[in-house]
Amino acid sequence: MSIYHDYFFDEAAYNIHDGGYVPLVRPDVPEMKLRVPPVMQPDRVDGQDVYYTITAQTGETQLLPGAKTKTWGYNTSLLGETAIFKNGQTIHLHLVNHLPEVTTFHWHGLDIPGPIEDGGCHAPVYPDGSRDVTFKINQLASTNWLHAHPCPETAAQVWHGLAAFAYVQDDHEAALPIPHTYGVDDIPLVLQDRHFHENNQWNYRADYDPDGIQGPTAMINGTINPYFDVTTQKLRLRLLDGANRREWRLHFSDDLPFTQIAGDKSLLPHPVKFDHIMLTCAERQEIIVDFGRYHAGDTVTLYSDDVALMTFRIHEFKPDNQVIPENLIAAIPDPEPAPDLPIKKVVMSGMDEAVMIDGKKFVMNRIDYKMPMNKCQIWDITNTNDEMGGMIHPFHMHGTGFKVISRNGQAPYPNELGLKDTVSVNPGEHVQIKVWFHVAGVFMYHCHILEHEDGGMMAQLQVVDPKDPDAKYHLIDHETQMMTFAKERNVPMDQLWLGGMESYKKMGMHM
């Protein structure tokens, strides 16, 4: 198997070329054991029906020596517990908000109906309130995530810490000869970055950037300068770019090769070997790292660009000669496009406050497009950015997975051959994807640079179930949403500050 040494994306458009780029700096603090989020425990299990309570809460977390940092999390003070769902289960959620402001619980990567179960901006849970939702898991094994999505406050809430893993498992993946022991040889890693101000606190407004907030300090699973004790020859790392804006260009010391086995929403058809890999906002990549050439006492370092992110401390391990199967999954779903659905064009344009989709900013109660359920259509996503190299926009769709067909007419990258829900588009590039939904409702599609989506680089589609063509959905409007935030903060509307509002105002638009 050949080894890819390439990051694939356009080097001229990397975030390091942004005017506002904040370089990572390795923090000068002692190494700390990697936090591995605890597994979320159900309140009750009744056959295939599983019941959970998830509370969005404020807290304090020891991130740096000295003062604790004020943070938000799901059932924990920062980030959240890992939800592990099994295909075929019916999940019953009691969602509770103990934050001082409205939030939503968005299941990024789950194929569940919108807009309520999906948890986008139309499914608010108000402070001291709750919401109950039920959905069925009907998809391939994958690493997904839960994050807040209350427009235009998504970016700030995720920055405060509202992000957690949500796995889907199935029998096929469980039977593969790959690591499966949570926290031992199968580890989630959410990559984020933060700027610590006085007293170790975060200040979203002070650091706000309409092209995406960044901080100089890498944070992995809410750990600064982490190490992990390696006790098995092979380690499966489930990487998630949970940063608001930062891209991660990952590689290990000694250019240690690794094998990617899964992307956002499924296993890859075949494993792909790398020694460098790039992750853009919201993407997931599962890789298997083989430490067979190392011995107890050795260390291996993970870098992004040239900055060390974390250390793997090698301990004694048993030899592991299991071979990663050449065929990881029998077939990736790949329906034929419906002949009556012409190619749907989507244009992502602008930078800073000018970001738009199809020449428009997001309007919460406008449906931009309708498509029928269970029919496949080709979407053609263009990134028109061409000034100063432009920037890479990660295009995300709620409620489904898609198959990447081509980039500017060429083959997709070799690690894009599974199902995805987020695909990054280079400046001047158009990416074609096959889109189909097996659930109905209203769903958002947007750039996953969080300040871009809050700033209006987002649109909304309605997926129509032919058995229920007249289904009506209650869509909240921006005015109501703004009044909610103003009331919660006890400020008049003209003094309300939410990052995304700035982008509308600067473009002379009302939110």
Ligand SMILES: [Cu+2]
């Ligand atoms: Cu963007």
